[in-house]
Amino acid sequence: MSSSSSSFQMGQLVADKHVRYILMAEKKKESFESVVMDHLRMNGAYWGLTTLDLLDKLGSVSVDEVVSWLMTCQHESGGFAGNTGHDPHVLYTLSAVQILALFDKLDILDVGKVSSYVAGLQNEDGSFSGDIWGEVDTRFSYIAICCLSILKCLDKINVEKAVDYIVSCKNLDGGFGCTPGAESHAGQIFCCVGALAITGSLHHVDKDLLGWWLCERQVKSGGLNGRPEKLPDVCYSWWVLSSLIMIDRVHWIDKAKLVKFILDCQDLENGGISDRPDDAVDIFHTYFGVAGLSLLEYPGVKAIDPAYALPVDVINRILLTK
Amino acid sequence: MGQESCSQEDCFDLLNQFEHVLESDPLIDEVGFIHPSLFTILDKEAGSSSEEASTSFWNQDHKLGISTDILIQLCKVAKHAFLTALKEYKRHENASSEFLTENISSGVSCPTLESKVMKHSQALLLLSSDFGTAWNARKLILSKQNQPYGFTEELRLSRLVLSNFSKSEPTWSHRRWIIKMISQSFSTPQEIITKESELVESIGERSKMNYRAWYHRCWLVSYMTIEQVLQELNKCKRWAGLHVADSSCFHYRRRLMLRVLEPLKVKGSNDNDKTEAHKIWMEELDWNKELVIRYLGREALWLHRRFLSLTWLMYFCGNQSSETGECIVMNEEIGIFVDNEIYLLQSSMTFPDNKFEDFQAQALHASVYMLWLTKNIPELWRMLEEKLGTEKLKCVLNTVDQERPSLLLHQIDIFAAKHNNDC
Ligand SMILES: [Zn+2]
Numbered sequence: 001m002s003s004s005s006s007s008f009q010m011g012q013l014v015a016d017k018h019v020r021y022i023l024m025a026e027k028k029k030e031s032f033e034s035v036v037m038d039h040l041r042m043n044g045a046y047w048g049l050t051t052l053d054l055l056d057k058l059g060s061v062s063v064d065e066v067v068s069w070l071m072t073c074q075h076e077s078g079g080f081a082g083n084t085g086h087d088p089h090v091l092y093t094l095s096a097v098q099i100l101a102l103f104d105k106l107d108i109l110d111v112g113k114v115s116s117y118v119a120g121l122q123n124e125d126g127s128f129s130g131d132i133w134g135e136v137d138t139r140f141s142y143i144a145i146c147c148l149s150i151l152k153c154l155d156k157i158n159v160e161k162a163v164d165y166i167v168s169c170k171n172l173d174g175g176f177g178c179t180p181g182a183e184s185h186a187g188q189i190f191c192c193v194g195a196l197a198i199t200g201s202l203h204h205v206d207k208d209l210l211g212w213w214l215c216e217r218q219v220k221s222g223g224l225n226g227r228p229e230k231l232p233d234v235c236y237s238w239w240v241l242s243s244l245i246m247i248d249r250v251h252w253i254d255k256a257k258l259v260k261f262i263l264d265c266q267d268l269e270n271g272g273i274s275d276r277p278d279d280a281v282d283i284f285h286t287y288f289g290v291a292g293l294s295l296l297e298y299p300g301v302k303a304i305d306p307a308y309a310l311p312v313d314v315i316n317r318i319l320l321t322k
Numbered sequence: 323m324g325q326e327s328c329s330q331e332d333c334f335d336l337l338n339q340f341e342h343v344l345e346s347d348p349l350i351d352e353v354g355f356i357h358p359s360l361f362t363i364l365d366k367e368a369g370s371s372s373e374e375a376s377t378s379f380w381n382q383d384h385k386l387g388i389s390t391d392i393l394i395q396l397c398k399v400a401k402h403a404f405l406t407a408l409k410e411y412k413r414h415e416n417a418s419s420e421f422l423t424e425n426i427s428s429g430v431s432c433p434t435l436e437s438k439v440m441k442h443s444q445a446l447l448l449l450s451s452d453f454g455t456a457w458n459a460r461k462l463i464l465s466k467q468n469q470p471y472g473f474t475e476e477l478r479l480s481r482l483v484l485s486n487f488s489k490s491e492p493t494w495s496h497r498r499w500i501i502k503m504i505s506q507s508f509s510t511p512q513e514i515i516t517k518e519s520e521l522v523e524s525i526g527e528r529s530k531m532n533y534r535a536w537y538h539r540c541w542l543v544s545y546m547t548i549e550q551v552l553q554e555l556n557k558c559k560r561w562a563g564l565h566v567a568d569s570s571c572f573h574y575r576r577r578l579m580l581r582v583l584e585p586l587k588v589k590g591s592n593d594n595d596k597t598e599a600h601k602i603w604m605e606e607l608d609w610n611k612e613l614v615i616r617y618l619g620r621e622a623l624w625l626h627r628r629f630l631s632l633t634w635l636m637y638f639c640g641n642q643s644s645e646t647g648e649c650i651v652m653n654e655e656i657g658i659f660v661d662n663e664i665y666l667l668q669s670s671m672t673f674p675d676n677k678f679e680d681f682q683a684q685a686l687h688a689s690v691y692m693l694w695l696t697k698n699i700p701e702l703w704r705m706l707e708e709k710l711g712t713e714k715l716k717c718v719l720n721t722v723d724q725e726r727p728s729l730l731l732h733q734i735d736i737f738a739a740k741h742n743n744d745c
Pocket of ligand 1: 234235236285
């Protein structure tokens with residue numbers, strides 16, 4: 001590498017430290033945060049393991065240990081819970097499927113059962129509930145579509161209606177919310193655009209208008225916020241950026257400034273990435289920071305698929321095999 | 323340090339204490355985690371110095387403080403107690419459904435198990451509000467009981483949880499479930515809708531731009547009568563004027579306004595509705611202009627203006643709707659509107675000293691606002707060129723170019739293409 005490279009001035013990704021942080025995080029269970037996060041351990045596992053894979057270090061975890069715990073979270077219904085003994089929900093079902101995809105272990109799943117659980121949550125109007133209790137949200141539409149696509153079972157739902165429902169959540173500003181008429185939010189936009197991308201329905205998006213809203217999320221520091229008037233936050237590097245890529249408008253933001261913002265949020269000593277510079281790190285923002293850098297083609301980080309939120313090689317392995 | 327783990331017995335004692343506090347004061351309306359050093363200060367403030375003051379819980383005037391020193395143990399034991407009770411309850415339920423015909427009674431009666439699950443889940447949720455399984459267990463039991471009183475009590479509990487975790491999505495979602503249950507089994511209670519709306523406003527006061535809270539308020543709109551919608555528009559105006567950076571609140575107004583617009587989109591809508599809506603839009607545009615001038619450089623206000631102007635042009639300027647894809651017809655009314663907007667733009671771009679950040683932000687927002695409108699209604703571009711003149715238009719474009727060059731380049735490309743087509 002040339003010493004005149006500006007990347008030296010703006011700091012580097014301390015990948016090894018992040019790997020160590022993730023491997024340690026699983027063992028630290030004595031903080032209040034970790035106690036109250038216990039119910040979404042499945043999401044945590046997905047964030048941690050995907051980060052490890054993006055940094056090419058997935059080999060450092062025991063596949064059997066993870067998979068056997070993961071399978072204890074599956075219910076009779078086919079859905080997965082966030083941890084052993086908890087109720088199933090699509091939020092955790094997708095994470096479970098994604099983790100098995102990472103490990104190339106999808107074959108241990110009873111695909112019919114899992115896909116029936118997910119498909120069973122589609123409502124008459126095409127929307128999806130998150131579980132049997134009926135809360136509807138476009139996040140759950142994305143989850144269902146992503147999950148069924150990985151399992152190659154999209155034919156189990158009414159895709160057309162699912163797409164129509166998502167389109168009905170579009171606002172005049174070009175963004176999307178959780179239900180019709182709800183405020184645009186970068187996280188919801190990712191879900192809606194992701195679901196439309198997977199189902200080949202991106203023609204429903206006004207790309208220029210949505211791209212406009214998304215690129216206005218970049219603030220002076222280079223970071224992205226998730227809504228107007230909010231502070232920038234590393235996790236939106238993922239949601240805004242992946243959406244911009246899917247609608248082919250990523251050149252509308254200043255990528256170099258965003259890279260710098262993410263790198264500034266690292267804990268250079270102990271590893272991990274925080275929401276903003278100098279805040280406390282957590283596994284959620286570590287994943288979104290690394291995933292964001294992946295979308296920005298940062299050297300040494302594997303490419304991630306913007307719609308499936310899994311490494312590109314994993315997605316290729318799944319989609320290219322029958 | 324009190325953070326060390328305690329013996330199982332001590333832990334259960336702690337949980338018992340906590341549940342006793344909750345039971346003995348059903349009027350508690352606020353919960354918070356506080357550092358133990360605050361206990362004595364709070365006691366002094368309240369003018370009380372009880373002899374056997376607890377070092378774990380502080381309860382005065384229905385405000386409950388939980389010591390941060392015991393949080394981990396308390397949360398762990400509450401979780402354990404809840405999951406154990408739930409398992410027992412489910413086992414009993416399964417057994418009684420299996421042996422229903424044989425009429426075998428098991429040792430514990432179901433109401434006892436139910437109240438156990440309810441008691442422990444309540445304690446747990448006040449400590450860990452996102453614990454979905456605990457909310458679900460309550461849903462299961464409440465829907466079996468299906469009592470109005472049970473649902474109203476549940477609204478109280480989830481309100482209490484929100485006093486400490488105002489962004490908890492499962493808690494808000496649980497509230498919607500309760501309201502749906504009430505309106506399914508009993509009458510749709512307009513009074514509840516009004517109270518919910520007030521709750522969001524009071525939470526919005528303490529927790530800025532709370533997406534989950536404001537989403538809940540937007541959700542309520544579909545349950546409102548049109549009279550309520552109009553009342554809400556009036557009622558939340560003052561709050562919005564005092565919180566001009568809260569974009570979520572302005573989105574709520576947009577949601578309400580679109581509800582007013584709904585009947586107008588149907589063919590053969592009545593003229594009265596249209597006059598009413600027309601008046602609402604005019605007032606909102608004027609009010610927004612006042613705020614934009616008073617509070618310089620506020621993104622939320624300019625975004626609200628984008629919405630107001632676009633919908634105004636689409637639905638009120640002699641145009642029925644452009645949603646069907648038809649072009650907006652330029653007419654005199656639009657001309658007058660654009661004149662006024664150009665006036666606002668120009669006054670937003672003249673400032674005493676360009677070093678002031680607020681002035682710069684104001685100029686940028688005003689310029690991007692104009693460009694955004696022309697993106698949606700390309701016919702406006704020519705009008706803008708005509709009325710503003712090339713020099714001033716250049717100035718507007720330069721302002722955008724400095725902050726968001728990509729937007730400008732893109733927009734210029736579109737106009738260039740359009741211009742070529744026209745020629
Ligand atoms: Zn974040």
